[in-house]
Amino acid sequence: MKLYCLSGHPTLPCNVLKFKSTTIMLDCGLDMTSTLNFLPLPLVQSPRLSNLPGWSLKDGNAFLDKELKECSGHVFVDSVPEFCLPETELIDLSTVDVILISNYHCMMALPYITEHTGFTGTVYATEPTVQIGRLLMEELVNFIERVPKAQSASLWKNKDIQRLLPSPLKDAVEVSTWRRCYTMQEVNSALSKIQLVGYSQKIELFGAVQVTPLSSGYALGSSNWIIQSHYEKVSYVSGSSLLTTHPQPMDQASLKNSDVLVLTGLTQIPTANPDGMVGEFCSNLALTVRNGGNVLVPCYPSGVIYDLLECLYQYIDSAGLSNIPFYFISPVANSSLEFSQIFAEWLCHNKQTKVYLPEPPFPHAELIQTNKLKHYPSLHGDFSSDFRQPCVVFTGHPSLRFGDVVHFMELWGKSSLNTVIFTEPDFSYLEALAPYQPLAMKCIYCPIDTRLNFIQVSKLLKEVQPLHVVCPEQYTQPPPAQSHRMDLMIDCQPPAMSYRRAEVLALPFKRRYEKIEIMPELADSLVPMEIKPGISLATVSAVLHTKDNKHVLQPPPRPAQPAGGKKRKRGSDDIPDCKVLKPLLSGSIPVEQFVQALEKHGFSDIKVEDTAKGHIVLLQEAETLIQIEEDSTHIICDNDEMLRVRLRDLVLKFLQKF
């Protein structure tokens, strides 16, 4: 059993598990932090961005000035943004049988894997995961394709040149494998390989392994996975939450009794309390708007935004914001809002019961109905005529490198009345803001990450008691910025095994048993004997049938029937099949009783001699000698089969068969 670790990002994992005869990929996360090294893609030409000075080496050599631009002391690649893919060389990805997806954020690399590695298997994911994952991909493709950029920089990737660059470019890993965004065609093809699954569905893989998604409480349709055979169990925990937000609560009980628990996707901001952050978000938003400023919320089109809208729904009237327009701008804004209302079965109990009334589960339906919230596919078109300030805009992408958010950053960045509030935890807000510096607008950092924190993890581990924990190396030490916080790491016994990108872990357990079914006919014929109190044994001779990795024991074929008229009788000339198995023997032979038995069966002239280890029984008449020791009996006789068989049967009477 091995784990191949293809991603170094703890919340965007990509691991491959080899278990029994199957090869299972766990998640397919795409590390998008690589895009922070690139210049933003503006929707309309931005004079500021296009006039940034080219970067030159210390010695004044400016051959890179077309590719690299400098902004407030940071250097950016002026090119189509690129993403850091999971490792594709560590294992032959065409051998992957299935891919299990845990939530929509962890499937963004799917098209790269399914379309370009010879992958021929099946992908399993829940319906909300697929639908919202599709929206995220659609948005991403749309953001990048609608502003075609002629330039594709590659010179800087040259190893010898990269060494000379300033950080963080210098330290960026695997830049040669960075890829541009996929196309919608690739997305569609990748998504067509997905098979929809429901929570607690038991999915058989070749009859050898069973996989089951469990609710993980983090997002609509998000799941943890159980990968098990009859006697081994691996739990894959990825992006889970114990907070009460909109998704169905996390199923913890089913994670119990795992041999190995792979733990990924913990909170990226372990020191922030999501509830507190939501409060801060609301008050900062109100403050800015009251002062006549605009609020920009860079966000993904699904997920936390539903909770934020719900909070605002309760908050705006009491905060006197009823007249402030809320705009949600994304090519998939409408779809996302609509889709959120139809997944009642995947929502928390409160929201589920609303649907029975029938009412839409999320209150943003009412915000839309009352015109408080308006959504637009992009800032072109209807939006420009409806646009009123001051206002609140939710739009992507949270990296601030592409999407409509770039426009609003350029538009509102110069005024200190405006505020940008960061709620998504995936990108460092300082790095995200770097190409916009110097900025006058206020920046508020309220990261809302509902995933498990270390206190919750340690409680969870105590509860479900896995034998071994495997996690990304980042979780086995405190965060670099808070190296004294020993509480910000996983603490368990035995210590968690950690992995890093491109590593292969041998998981510490051995498979020892398989499940076998015994046919009733065979079970009937077994004769158990109690060896010790509570423990019985029965010897089994049977025929093992194996089909689809399922094993069944059936009664052995009857010994050749001599009665069969036409069949040739089995003569003594036939060479015996050495596959016929005889049981092992155990026990010891009490000499006196044995001698009595011999006498009873007509043997006479019996002499018993004591030896160092036991006895020798001599049958002088039959010229036979029987050595009896504690754990062995040796019958030495003339070649008289009848005699030998008689003696054998007498000996066997005193022994137990196994």
Next chain:
Amino acid sequence: MPEIRVTPLGAGQDVGRSCILVSIGGKNVMLDCGMHMGFNDDRRFPDFSYITRNGRLTDFLDCVIISHFHLDHCGALPYFSEMVGYDGPIYMTHPTQAICPILLEDYRKIAVDKKGEANFFTSQMIKDCMKKVVAVHLHQTVQVDDELEIKAYYAGHVLGAAMFQIKVGSESVVYTGDYNMTPDRHLGAAWIDKCRPNLLITESTYATTIRDSKRCRERDFLKKVHEAVERGGKVLIPVFALGRAQELCILLETFWERMNLKAPIYFSTGLTEKANHYYKLFITWTNQKIRKTFVQRNMFEFKHIKAFDRAFADNPGPMVVFATPGMLHAGQSLQIFRKWAGNEKNMVIMPGYCVQGTVGHKILSGQRKLEMEGRQVLEVKMQVEYMSFSAHADAKGIMQLVGQAEPENVLLVHGEAKKMEFLKQKIEQEFRLLPDAKKPRLLHGTLIMKDSNFRLVSSEQALKELGLAEHQLRFTCRVHLHDPRKEQETALRVYSHLKSVLKDHCVQHLPDGSVTVESILIQAAAHSEDPGTKVLLVSWTYQDEELGSYLTSLLKKGLPQGAT
């Protein structure tokens, strides 16, 4: 063979009051709990005394499963749980859980308020009954207890309809409920994986029908409605509030739009809007096309179809009215029918199956003079049309499902006896399964039983685990050979002889002069008295007995002369 017992408490060879008791692996599961539309007396509900005469329902039943919200599958539920008394879990899908209480309440109102029946279940009972419901997801494996698990599959038919797999250990039953194997305008086709149940219990409403293409039926339907409206007639379409109603509304809506027709379409009862709302919220249960386009255009928002008011029935001019219930046995549809029946310009289209005893069934079987309440005779002059739009699988569909699931046995229910006989033969003809080729292997081991834990291990392992020592039983036989040569040469002759005879065995000649066949040892020694005789000592363990005994008898016959 495992024993699975099936007892239909209703809908054995009949449509209506579906209720099947399945006993499997020591568990008792009740599948559906329906009422019969054709009866107003005791026969309306399944006969639960079959269970209760031996004790309480809750003690006997491990769970109840409801396949979908049609009353002939869930109509007796409040009676069963609140009046007869059952407190165990009731499983159904989310849409069924949402819609079922509404239909039950509707049914109760008609029975109690309109017909004045006493001793019927109350609104509160419906609520209490629904509290016992546990909602299941599609494909979710629900562990009812440690041994019993159930799993729902998509069944088409109506919103939220499901087929259920019931599994105890390695034994399983699949109950289809009502299902549809062809996608229609708003629902997808039923699907099940190759779960190979021991028994498939399938409905067989349309056991003998192989329906013509759906498109033809739809065209026919539209043509008839269109003609009637053109000649100024009124068209009554009795439907149940949820199910076919939505399908036909979508059909008429698109037709009206395309043909730019002006005649009004009405939908009776206040349920409509609410019903359509359910369809919008449970859109994941509809077919792929609707699911894909719902963001742009929700198919359940109708432009041409408006709410019906009782007074409209007397309005002059053409109109189309969808009215509940679907079998003309009560309520608004029956009222409108009585009003319009006398005019030959009018038309009633029965889009689904009608059970015996209902007005719908009577007019479909050609009866034109109906005896109504109060000895009144109603003469039916209006056109009566029957169009099978109910979403049941036809014979072809049933065969298809049998092919998908690959059951060991098939049980037909929810159909008419004669038609079932026909389908039975057909299934028997088509699915005669051939045994699979397997690679059997002989195995010997020890089964260790400790509490309820059974482990099959090798005999050596069993001995080791129990701390027992193996007792070795060894035999050594003396075989006398007439051979004046030296022992070493005798051994060599034995070796080459055995080598030539035992081609499949490992025969070795060891440096110390002995010969081995597998683990059997043969040594040659001189005879103490007779120099012309050699003694072969053949030694083997009990486990090699067959081969050992064979070798002695072989050697006893002597060595071939030519051998060196």
